[in-house]
């Protein structure tokens with residue numbers, strides 16, 4: 616939004632109001648294109664428990680091996696469609712996590728959420744192709760996106776026991 620203004624070489628004082636006005640106009644347009652105001656309803660913990668965790672588990676369970684033999688996993692076209700749908704729902708939760716009031720900041724949180732969405736879309740494509748190896752790889756990327764965000768945003772998670780703040 617304000618990025619164009621920030622990157623300019625030191626603006627002359629008489630230019631500043633113009634840059635600010637342009638920024639406000641961009642913000643106003645962005646607000647319009649977003650449609651009605653969205654109000655968060657559930658907590659992040661509730662979204663994690665009821666949606667993010669169960670739908671990602673469906674993706675993880677699509678590619679599990681024990682002693683070199685695949686266990687469970689989708690078999691029919693319908694099974695694969697459900698894996699795909701769950702992957703897409705994981706991608707959709709990225710939108711919920713990015714809503715105002717939930718996003719913890721506009722930088723790391725956005726990047727972490729996009730990583731989860733990208734991995735979820737990768738899983739959806741793998742399910743569409745009914746490709747077990749590809750869904751395993753996508754599951755790894757999903758898992759990395761979970762832990763990446765948790766390490767950054769859940770205070771004291773996996774903190775070294777002797778760490779003195």
Ligand code: HEC
Pocket residue numbers: 659660661663664667668671712724727728731757758760761762764765768769
């Ligand atoms: C963009 C950041 C982010 C991503 C990505 C993310 N989480 Fe979370 N998760 C959080 C935060 C923040 C909390 C702590 C919520 C709280 O307690 O207020 C949390 C908490 C949780 C919890 C505990 C919920 C509870 O009962 O307190 C589970 C389970 C969980 N996440 C699973 C996952 C899984 C599985 C993934 C990946 C598929 C994932 N999360 C991806 C931010 C994230």
